[in-house]
Amino acid sequence: MLPYKTTPSPSIRRESMMSQFNTPKASSQLPCLSPSLSTVSSFSNLRRPSRPRSTSISSTTSNNSTSSLTSVSTTSSTIKRRYFSPSSSNGYASKNHQRYTGTITVAIRIKPITDLIPQWTAINHNEISHPDHGDFSFDQVFGPQCDNLNVFNQVGTDLVEKLFDGFNATLFAYGMTGSGKTYTMLGEGNNSSNNMGIVELCGSYIFDKTQEELNNNNNNRYNITVSYLEIYNEKIHDLLDVVKKNEDLKLRNDLTQQGGGIHVVGLTERRCQDCNELMKWVKMGELSRKTGKTDYNTRSSRSHAIIQIKLITTDSFTGNIRSNILSLCDLAGSERATAQLERRKEGSYINKSLLALGTVISKLSVESNVKDTSSNSSNGAMGHIPYRDSKLTRLLQPALSGNSIVTTICTIDPRKEASAETINTLRFGSRAKNISLSISRRSINTGLASGNGANTNELEKDRKIKELTNLVKEQENIIRDLSQEKIDRQSVPHGLMLSRESTMLVGDNYNDPNGQYLSIENKMLKEKINNFEKLLDKDGVELQDTQVVEIVDMLPLEVGGLLETKVQGLESEIRQYKSYTDQLERKLLMLQQQNQRGQPHAQRDISPMHNDSPSPTFEFSPTNTTELEDIIQRKENKITDLQKMLDRKDKMIEALQSAKRLRDRSLGQIASPSDT
Numbered sequence: 001m002l003p004y005k006t007t008p009s010p011s012i013r014r015e016s017m018m019s020q021f022n023t024p025k026a027s028s029q030l031p032c033l034s035p036s037l038s039t040v041s042s043f044s045n046l047r048r049p050s051r052p053r054s055t056s057i058s059s060t061t062s063n064n065s066t067s068s069l070t071s072v073s074t075t076s077s078t079i080k081r082r083y084f085s086p087s088s089s090n091g092y093a094s095k096n097h098q099r100y101t102g103t104i105t106v107a108i109r110i111k112p113i114t115d116l117i118p119q120w121t122a123i124n125h126n127e128i129s130h131p132d133h134g135d136f137s138f139d140q141v142f143g144p145q146c147d148n149l150n151v152f153n154q155v156g157t158d159l160v161e162k163l164f165d166g167f168n169a170t171l172f173a174y175g176m177t178g179s180g181k182t183y184t185m186l187g188e189g190n191n192s193s194n195n196m197g198i199v200e201l202c203g204s205y206i207f208d209k210t211q212e213e214l215n216n217n218n219n220n221r222y223n224i225t226v227s228y229l230e231i232y233n234e235k236i237h238d239l240l241d242v243v244k245k246n247e248d249l250k251l252r253n254d255l256t257q258q259g260g261g262i263h264v265v266g267l268t269e270r271r272c273q274d275c276n277e278l279m280k281w282v283k284m285g286e287l288s289r290k291t292g293k294t295d296y297n298t299r300s301s302r303s304h305a306i307i308q309i310k311l312i313t314t315d316s317f318t319g320n321i322r323s324n325i326l327s328l329c330d331l332a333g334s335e336r337a338t339a340q341l342e343r344r345k346e347g348s349y350i351n352k353s354l355l356a357l358g359t360v361i362s363k364l365s366v367e368s369n370v371k372d373t374s375s376n377s378s379n380g381a382m383g384h385i386p387y388r389d390s391k392l393t394r395l396l397q398p399a400l401s402g403n404s405i406v407t408t409i410c411t412i413d414p415r416k417e418a419s420a421e422t423i424n425t426l427r428f429g430s431r432a433k434n435i436s437l438s439i440s441r442r443s444i445n446t447g448l449a450s451g452n453g454a455n456t457n458e459l460e461k462d463r464k465i466k467e468l469t470n471l472v473k474e475q476e477n478i479i480r481d482l483s484q485e486k487i488d489r490q491s492v493p494h495g496l497m498l499s500r501e502s503t504m505l506v507g508d509n510y511n512d513p514n515g516q517y518l519s520i521e522n523k524m525l526k527e528k529i530n531n532f533e534k535l536l537d538k539d540g541v542e543l544q545d546t547q548v549v550e551i552v553d554m555l556p557l558e559v560g561g562l563l564e565t566k567v568q569g570l571e572s573e574i575r576q577y578k579s580y581t582d583q584l585e586r587k588l589l590m591l592q593q594q595n596q597r598g599q600p601h602a603q604r605d606i607s608p609m610h611n612d613s614p615s616p617t618f619e620f621s622p623t624n625t626t627e628l629e630d631i632i633q634r635k636e637n638k639i640t641d642l643q644k645m646l647d648r649k650d651k652m653i654e655a656l657q658s659a660k661r662l663r664d665r666s667l668g669q670i671a672s673p674s675d676t
């Protein structure tokens with residue numbers, strides 16, 4: 001169990017502090033016991049002119065505090081811890097209600113100083129005062145005398161109670177460097193007395209309460225985990241994983257979270273059996289956290305740190321499970337520029353993210369005011385809130401936008417030289433105080449728990465994983481189909497053998513048969529063009545019969561008609577050549593006979609004697625036998641060529657006709673006798 005040493009009861013020490021409070025000078029040392037009273041809604045409203053100090057508050061407060069002090073059982077008889085019972089006047093819903101409505105709770109904590117007279121003092125449990133700036137009102141004001149347990153009793157117990165009621169809760173410490181944020185959240189030194197920080201006190205309270213519930217035979221079973229991260233120079237580090245501690249973890253919107261959430265991908269969660277174990281992890285994380293020396297703090301936190309304690313509640317009777325998170329944030333402190341380069345760089349990141357937080361708080365505050373003033377007429381729509389301006393605001397986004405009950409502890413250094421920062425901090429606090437929250441209880445999962453600590457989140461994640469796995473499978477199928485399509489395209493025979501039927505079959509395998517068919521058709525047409533080009537190139541070269549048939553087979557039927565006409569033209573041309581050649585031969589014969597008889601070349605007219613058939617027109621007329629022989633030879637060659645060409649065309653026509661017959665047959669038509 002917890003290694004706490006027995007501590008003096010807070011109530012006893014409070015009694016002794018009360019005596020100081022009754023003296024006028026002791027107002028700055030006001031103990032912090034009363035529940036929240038104030039609900040002032042703007043910074044200007046929070047401020048009142050200085051007034052004479054009242055001394056009448058102490059007795060009332062003292063009575064209140066004693067009556068509201070309740071002992072909470074712990075599991076060890078040697079440890080007796082006393083907590084206040086949760087305040088009921090803070091706008092919180094009762095245990096049975098489903099919703100919490102109220103504003104962010106803002107507490108101010110004044111750091112004790114020994115050497116100088118403080119400029120800022122607590123005049124009662126809700127007000128802080130400055131001789132020049134006046135009085136300011138908040139939910140809680142903790143004087144320098146208040147210890148961490150006092151603070152916890154006022155602001156921490158409520159949050160933990162709400163956690164058990166099914167809400168998320170967030171507490172963050174805000175203030176200038178050296179003003180006491182880390183002291184408040186994590187305590188100091190060996191934690192021998194009341195210097196335990198809020199984190200440890202919350203952890204202790206949570207484990208005590210789970211034990212108490214078990215003792216009361218409650219059906220609920222609890223599992224508790226802890227995670228610890230820091231934002232250093234805008235990078236998110238996992239402080240509970242020594243191997244990954246320098247990795248920059250990514251943020252992701254977590255749709256499994258009710259109302260949306262921000263998920264830190266890969267953040268380690270450690271399961272804890274008791275507060276001792278929880279603090280062991282926290283201390284381990286502390287060792288990794290970045291610290292350094294600043295003008296105001298010898299061990300300044302150079303990063304924002306967020307510890308999350310997750311309470312997983314399983315109803316062993318119904319199997320319902322839910323998880324709720326308590327986020328405890330120790331922000332890095334704002335500071336002025338320093339000479340040291342490293343500190344300056346860190347400082348600029350810190351200031352930038354705090355500025356982003358300030359802007360978000362300011363805008364939310366304005367939005368809340370607008371909603372208040374327009375009340376029912378408001379449609380509830382939010383203006384743009386720049387959560388994305390920094391990692392810090394992104395991480396706090398779910399809490400600030402209604403996923404969590406939020407409390408802020410603003411720590412201040414009461415010295416004169418820190419006054420500007422104090423005013424800034426109070427301004428921040430007053431804006432935060434304006435922000436109204438309306439938070440649903442986290443829904444409870446039905447469905448049986450797995451018994452091994454499964455929780456809502458885990459079940460949701462399982463569902464999400466299944467969904468994503470299916471998606472991945474679907475995408476793998478698409479990729480496989482696409483690769484197959486590529487292979488098929490590449491394997492389409494290069495040539496003319498791919499029939500339309502086969503292309504249709506190939507096409508049927510694809511998701512989009514029309515598209516696939518068109519692409520194959522396109523490929524075929526390209527092939528046809530290629531072959532026509534080859535045919536043109538091969539003019540005069542003998543084509544194989546099969547080639548002719550193939551070419552003709554792929555020709556559209558209209559081309560066949562054209563070819564036939566062309567062939568008829570050629571045939572008539574050949575007939576003309578033949579007739580002319582006949583005439584020439586006759587003429588030649590005649591000339592030869594004349595030569596043999598020794599007759600002179602009296603006639604130069606060599607035009608055909610019988611002009612009964614049309615003859616082609618020639619450019620010149622032969623003048624002697626040799627010339628004539630030459631002409632005749634050339635013409636014979638030409639005739640041979642034409643006959644060859646005619647043969648080819650005949651074959652083409654034959655092939656065309658047979659292709660036509662085939663197609664007609666395949667179309668179920670009866671071939672007409674003229675086709676054959």
Ligand SMILES: Nc1ncnc2c1ncn2[C@@H]1O[C@H](COP(=O)(O)OP(=O)(O)OP(=O)(O)O)[C@@H](O)[C@H]1O
Pocket residue numbers: 110111112175176177178179180181182183184188294297299300301302331332333334411
């Ligand atoms: N309420 C307090 N009681 C006693 N000592 C305190 C208190 N608040 C702060 N201190 C002391 O002041 C010093 C600075 O405090 P702390 O480190 O908590 O400041 P911080 O706001 O976290 O600063 P930083 O932003 O630089 O990290 C510490 O030595 C701490 O012990």
